[in-house]
Amino acid sequence: MPEQPKGTNVAGGEPPDLPAEQSATDQADLSAAFNGLSQLALGAQSLEEALTRIATLAVRAIPGADGGGLTMLEEGRPDVMIVSAAFVRAVDDAQYGIGEGPCIMAATTGQTIRSGSLGNDGNWPRFGPRARDLGVNSALSLPLVMDEEVLGALNIYAHDTEVFDDHAQELGELFSVPAAIAVHNARVLAQAQLLSAQLSAALTSRTVIDQAIGIIRSRSGGSSDDAFASLRTLSQNQNVKLVVVATAVVDEAVRRARARRP
Amino acid sequence: MDNNLNIYLGMARLTEALHEPDVDLGFELKILAHYVEIAVSSYLGLSITASLGEDHVDTVLLIEGLTAQSVAASLRLSLAQLDDTMPFVTLYASTPGAFVDLGADLAFIYGLDPDAVRIDCDLVVPTTSVDLSAVASINQAIGVLIGRGRTLEQATAALQQQATAAGTDLISAALLILASLPQ
Numbered sequence: 001m002p003e004q005p006k007g008t009n010v011a012g013g014e015p016p017d018l019p020a021e022q023s024a025t026d027q028a029d030l031s032a033a034f035n036g037l038s039q040l041a042l043g044a045q046s047l048e049e050a051l052t053r054i055a056t057l058a059v060r061a062i063p064g065a066d067g068g069g070l071t072m073l074e075e076g077r078p079d080v081m082i083v084s085a086a087f088v089r090a091v092d093d094a095q096y097g098i099g100e101g102p103c104i105m106a107a108t109t110g111q112t113i114r115s116g117s118l119g120n121d122g123n124w125p126r127f128g129p130r131a132r133d134l135g136v137n138s139a140l141s142l143p144l145v146m147d148e149e150v151l152g153a154l155n156i157y158a159h160d161t162e163v164f165d166d167h168a169q170e171l172g173e174l175f176s177v178p179a180a181i182a183v184h185n186a187r188v189l190a191q192a193q194l195l196s197a198q199l200s201a202a203l204t205s206r207t208v209i210d211q212a213i214g215i216i217r218s219r220s221g222g223s224s225d226d227a228f229a230s231l232r233t234l235s236q237n238q239n240v241k242l243v244v245v246a247t248a249v250v251d252e253a254v255r256r257a258r259a260r261r262p
Numbered sequence: 263m264d265n266n267l268n269i270y271l272g273m274a275r276l277t278e279a280l281h282e283p284d285v286d287l288g289f290e291l292k293i294l295a296h297y298v299e300i301a302v303s304s305y306l307g308l309s310i311t312a313s314l315g316e317d318h319v320d321t322v323l324l325i326e327g328l329t330a331q332s333v334a335a336s337l338r339l340s341l342a343q344l345d346d347t348m349p350f351v352t353l354y355a356s357t358p359g360a361f362v363d364l365g366a367d368l369a370f371i372y373g374l375d376p377d378a379v380r381i382d383c384d385l386v387v388p389t390t391s392v393d394l395s396a397v398a399s400i401n402q403a404i405g406v407l408i409g410r411g412r413t414l415e416q417a418t419a420a421l422q423q424q425a426t427a428a429g430t431d432l433i434s435a436a437l438l439i440l441a442s443l444p445q
Contacts, residue, residue: 146300146301147300147301147303149300151300181367182367184297184300184301185301185367185368187297188294188297188298188301188364188368189339189368189374191290191293191294191297192294192339192351194290195287195290195291195294196310196350196351198280198285198287198290199276199287199312199323200312200349201280202276202277202279202280202287203276203312203323205279205280205281206276206279206394206397206398206401207397207401210397210398210401210402210405211401211402211404211405211408211414212405213402213405214401214402214403214404214405214406214407214408214409214440215405215406215408215409216405216409217405217406217409217440217443218405218406218407218408218409218410218443219409221443221444221445222445223445224398224402224440235281241281242278242279242281243279250405250408250414253405253409254408254413254414256411257408257411257412257413257416258413260411
């Protein structure tokens with residue numbers, strides 16, 4: 001393993017010997033978090049709600065954590081960002097604004113990234129001091145990996161220095177496996193719902209747009225492309241959606257038909 | 263024309279109808295296929311079906327990524343709990359039982375109605391999907407008849423009558439009406 005700058009630890013390490021009482025408490029927290037993960041919600045929830053719940057459970061599972069966030073990647077770029085506490089939003093905004101930090105490194109390398117002193121961490125000379133100024137000194141970033149693809153990362157933060165030890169990292173890595181599956185399943189469902197809803201709306205819109213195209217063609221001839229271009233021009237000039245213009249055309253023609261044929 | 267190309271042209275046409283600058287239905291479809299591929303390695307493709315028309319007949323809107331491969335597992339996600347008219351998505355895979363975990367997780371963890379997740383009940387893959395350009399022609403012909411002084415209901419009935427009288431289907435009758443227009 002290449003030498004890491006001060007404060008950073010990339011994965012690995014034997015779990016330390018812990019007092020029995022501490023170990024039992026951590027195990028209970030982890031079990032509770034796993035249990036929460038398996039019963040994420042008994043009721044339909046949005047992707048954002050599901051991800052927020054996962055981030056909250058991660059904070060509960062990892063000893064010493066003060067807050068956490070979850071960043072999803074889309075085509076290698078951060079997409080959905082969820083936080084369990086307000087201060088996490090500030091830290092993550094700084095991280096993605098600057099373009100460096102433990103989460104970005106975890107997502108890029110697919111490895112756990114740990115830092116006990118962000119302000120002195122040579123890996124992130126711009127982000128580290130900024131995080132310290134925001135009152136965050138320790139970070140544990142866990143990549144969410146499924147089928148060798150990095151879906152995103154769980155970012156766990158603490159205010160104090162040197163909070164996350166090997167044991168916390170081990171618990172976090174244990175938690176990140178089912179969390180990645182839960183995150184991914186949420187993503188499949190959300191994408192299927194999104195596509196279905198958009199397709200449904202498009203089909204409804206397309207029906208009335210085609211009827212309006214037929215009405216325009218019956219009046220002025222021309223191709224369907226010409227009629228569609230007329231509708232689009234009207235839509236742009238009036239600054240309203242195509243379907244609104246099309247509905248107005250159909251409604252007006254139907255109103256005239258009714259007036260002629262009572 | 264390549265079947266997938268046809269799908270994406272149809273999706274582009276539908277995207278245009280949405281008039282949403284951030285939406286690209288073809289891209290959204292690719293994303294969904296990519297996500298499923300990560301969860302299920304033997305994933306083959308998907309179909310999207312909707313209840314169309316007054317009779318709410320289940321009509322396959324598109325078939326993506328499927329050729330003549332043998333399907334051994336399926337997962338139908340009915341998202342009707344959000345909206346009765348919402349299309350449903352069916353995923354197909356070549357390995358038996360491939361969707362058991364994903365289906366169970368979606369049903370249990372996300373609180374979907376048990377009827378909304380149907381595992382391995384749709385092993386016969388649809389081979390043809392509705393031709394969206396044919397649907398467009400039918401709606402345009404109805405528009406022509408409205409433009410000639412009929413209400414929507416009268417126009418729909420008139421198109422049906424013309425098809426019956428000529429002994430053809432709706433699409434042929436619609437194309438005849440459109441062909442009669444001056445160019």
